[in-house]
Amino acid sequence: MQRFARLFEALDQTTKTTAKVSALTDYFLEAPKPDRLWTIALLSHKRPKRSVNTTLLRTWASEVAGLPLWLFEESYHIVGDLAEAIALVLPKPQTSSTRSLSEWIGMLIKLTNDDEETKKKFIISAWAELDHRERFIFNKVITGGFRVGVSQKLVTRALSKATGINENMLTHRLMGNWTPMDTTYDALILQPLDNEDDSKPYPFYLAYALDLDFDQLGPVGQWQAEYKWDGIRGQLICRNSSLYLWSRGEDLMTARFPEFGPLATTLPHGTVIDGEILPFKDDNPMSFQHLQTRIGRKNVPKKIMNNTPVILMCYDLIEHDGKDIRQRPLQERRILLESLLEGHPENILRLSPVVPFSDWLALDGIRQNARQLHSEGLMLKRLHSEYKNGRKRGDWWKWKIDPLTIDAVLLYAQQGHGRRANLFTDYTFAVWHGDNLVPFAKAYSGLTDQEFLEITKYVRENTLERFGPVRAVVPNLVFELAFEGIQASTRHKSGVALRFPRMHRWRKDKHPKEANTLQDLKDILDSYG
Amino acid sequence: MELNLLFYRLDTSLVRRKYALSFEEKFGSFLVTIKLKTMVSVVILNRYDVMLLSPNVLLELPIYSWLPQAQIFQQINQWWQHNRENKISTLLMGYTLGKAQRLTSGLDPSIGRIFTHGDIHNMNEVVKLAGVKLPATRLLDSSVTKEDLQGAIVVAPSGITSSNLMRRFKEVSIGNASGWMQLRGARRRGSTDRGFVLSDHADWEGLNQAIAETGAEKIFVTHGYTEVFKKWLLEKGLDAEIVKTKFEGEQPETDDLSENE
Structure with a gap:
């Protein structure tokens, strides 16, 4: 636990990305393998099932600290974090412990089905042998929410440095519903997956908000306008009869939207579509609120799928016949996208319609009415634009409705x-x-x-x-x-x-x-x- | 025991007085009992230490407990040493009066050179006039170069990170020394690299002990978590009352707005 507490402190103490990655890399090189695995899990917000509820934790903490419960509660409100508040009020430890992070977590997991008295005895004796930093970690493992300014990306980068394995491959290996209880560090991190390159997404091209005057945009004829849809931006990949749906945050969402599953066999190999996952019913987009019932859900019951059906509103085609076509101009990619979708009349893939316009003022009028279509406004894309990496100015602009x-x-x-x-x-x-x-x-x-x-x-x-x-x-x-x-x-x-x-x-x-x-x-x- | 006292009034004028008082070492700092006619913050200086005892203690919550200051200075010096080894400058922030002198005294001059920001330099001069010994420091004036600051430490007023000061460093690690640094949220909000828990206030245990040792039967609570502390005292069988003041007193997030601890 000391080692992980030191890592946590190092991550917490700096705002510099390089320092965080280097602290993580060192940890992944030195720590025992089960600890590495639990560290990856905790930093990706996976934690063991809660073995003790927070009401009990509060009661015991105030008891051990010799404080009335109300005073502990007041302190908790000031601190704003239960794990930290408990760590702060407890008396100083009497002994110290050499148990590792994974050993402590193992003991917590075993505790789940014990009676309250056993739990109480264990927790109080644990507090008595952990120092302030370790107690905070210990409490956090129970309560959850390890926010330490480390994204999944940073964890992956550090793992990549420590293991020499490519970052994208690691991203893929870390996907899914694994828990440290049902895998090992070697199995999860070191073993290659089948066809793991197949899932690899392209970086998304993102637009800035329009901050130019119309005359700076140049002739109307150079531009394509589309609605800006209010859903989840996604990249749909079909390679070797396998389907992958990525979010912009590099989250693999395939399991969350099973309706796209059948496309694995109907889309040609080597197809990558950039689009927006939209709740869509009776030929119309629904408001974003409906999509919320589908976010964060790992298993989707039939009822929810029926109430909130989704589609992919297709914006762009970035891989065609297994070839990366991002350098080709938008108008060519658009033609390929249209012909691809013509061959796929499934309702689940829809072409994002082009909004015809002859002058900017008329387009502004269309934009101002976009809310009626549950759209957020318009996207402006230069017809000759390539598909760039990340957020770039110049060729693509978002032009949202005023709030x-x-x-x-x-x-x-x-x-x-x-x-x-x-x-x-x-x-x-x-x-x-x-x-x-x-x-x-x-x-x-x-x-x-x-x-x-x-x-x-x-x-x-x-x-x-x-x-x-x-x-x-x-x-x-x-x-x-x-x-x-x-x-x-x-x-x-x-x-x-x-x-x-x-x-x-x-x-x-x-x-x-x-x-x-x-x-x-x-x-x-x-x-x- | 006779001590030279230096009073720091809210109008920032400095007044020297001699007071006879009793004190004893507790919790790594001094517990001083003193009767005051006016509401002033008091800086007590003796040959060894600088201490600020303030009647507007705000940390009346059991989450505040301090480590002995020797331990905190050890943390600070280790951090400085580490930065020096990595050719990084160190910027340590604290309140101008009281905290800055305490920090300067606790730094280990064998690690490297100590620079002071202009405000702190001026305050140090005044404090030195009062007969307090402070280690040799150099004013951070325009003649000091980036190279001079590599591996050195600069003591500056808190909340100064957005100013021109930052441009004077090649690479810098920033620390803040304050009781508020006890809370992780405050440490992170300050966007400093390190937070050192060093307070001039009594902690929870110290405060309760001070009350017990004065034998006071009635306690007037003026600032901070007044409702909470009053309730706590009442439950302990003491009589307590809140004195309404316009302000709730210094709070962690107003650190950069007020210099008065």
């Missing part, structure tokens, strides 16, 4: 977690209904650190009431909230649910009485819901 906005009053504030612990950063906003304020949205982002500091100060000086960690504040601050969509909701008091609400501006110029009303919100719902 919907509403002026709302800050009603409740809560402290954030992690980096934002001790700062009041999580807010609930309300609109007027007669003389009452009706809460309708929560927002956490969009302000500068300086503004968060200022509001935190305001919250502290203007608290009306406390409900645990939540504070009701004097309703004096007005914010313009921006959001991407709106839906009727029976779960919310206000009757609406917003998509991606965030703070657009702090309207210091506005008196709270000038904020919008519930009726205004309902009018937006009628227009765009």
Whole structure:
């Protein structure tokens, strides 16, 4: 555990990628193999099944620390992390332990089915022999959520350095539902998979938001316009009768969307399509909210597949007949894509339609109405553009619809977690209904650190009431909230649910009485819901 | 026992006084009991140490407990040494009055040269006038080059990382010394490389011990987690009351807005 605690500290102490990779690489070279495997698992947010619930942990921690439970809870709210709060209040350890990370985890797993007394005895004796850093790790293993600013990518890069195995191959080997309980380091990392090159995706070409004037774009005739669809960007790969669906975050999503499975045998070998996974019903895209029922689900029940069918809205063809065609101009790739899809009338692959236009102003009009199609706006692509690597300016632009906005009053504030612990950063906003304020949205982002500091100060000086960690504040601050969509909701008091609400501006110029009303919100719902 | 006291008022004027008081070493620092007529933060300086005892103690939560300062200085010096070996400059941040002098005194001059930021240099001069011995440091003026700073340490006021100062280094590792560094969230938010838990305030244990040893029957809580601390004292059978002040006192996230610890 000491070794892993040192690694964690090294990762936590630096913001520099190179330093993180080098700390990880050293660890992967030195640590015992079972520890390496568990480290990879923990850093990819895989953890053992929770053997002790957090209520018990809190009770025992306050008991051992000699504190009333309420005082422990208050401390926890300030720290913003249960594992850390427990590690901080416990008395100093009496002995030390040489058990490794995987040994400790093994003991925790064995504990799962034990009775409460046994669990309590084990946990308390573990705390007594672990130092502050190790306790934090130990608690984190139980509670989960190892956020230490290390992406899967960094782990893979370090593993690649330590083993000499190509990064992409490792990415593929690390995919899927493995757990350290049912595999070994050698089997997972060192053994090659069959056809492992087949799954390899291309880097996605990403666009910047349009920040040029129309005359800077040049003649209209050089451009192709498409709708910007609001789903999950994906790359569909078919090679040697195997199908792989990658997300932009290099997550392999094939199992999550089984409806694409049959394409493995119908698409020609060596086909790679860039597109958007969209919830789609009765010939129309559904709102993004529907897709949320399918994200993060590893097994998809029939019922959910029926309620939220998906398609791939195809934007581009980047591999054709086994050949990388990214250097060929968009208009040629488009023709190949169209003929490929003509031969595949399955409803699951659809061609992203080209939006015809003759001048920029007319196109702007189309863009402003895009919300009605559950689209986020438009994409502009130069007809001669190649398919580039990553986010690049010049040939592709996204031209989104302006967000919907509403002026709302800050009603409740809560402290954030992690980096934002001790700062009041999580807010609930309300609109007027007669003389009452009706809460309708929560927002956490969009302000500068300086503004968060200022509001935190305001919250502290203007608290009306406390409900645990939540504070009701004097309703004096007005914010313009921006959001991407709106839906009727029976779960919310206000009757609406917003998509991606965030703070657009702090309207210091506005008196709270000038904020919008519930009726205004309902009018937006009628227009765009 | 007689000590020279240096008062640091909120208006930043410095006042020298002599006070007779009793103190004893506890928890690696000094526990001092003193009666004050006015609400001032007090810097107590003796030949060996610099200490700041503040009546507006804000850390009334059991999550705050300090290690002996010798251990913290060992961590700081090891970090500096490590940076020096890697030809990296070291930037150590702390409050200008009290913390900066304490830090300067704890650095091991055998590792390398110690530079001070202008604000801290000026404060050090004042503190030296008060008869406090500080190790030899060099002002970080425009004549100091990037090469001079390689392997050296610079002591600077906290929250200065966004300023021109950063341009003076080739490569730098940044540390912050404050009680707030106890919390991982605060360490990460500061976007410094290292956080050293070094506070001029009493920790939870120290605070409770101080209350026990004064024998006070009624405690007025002025700043910080007042509700929590009052409730805790009441449960222990003491009488406690909150004195309403306009501010809740210094909080970790306002570090860079206020210099008053």
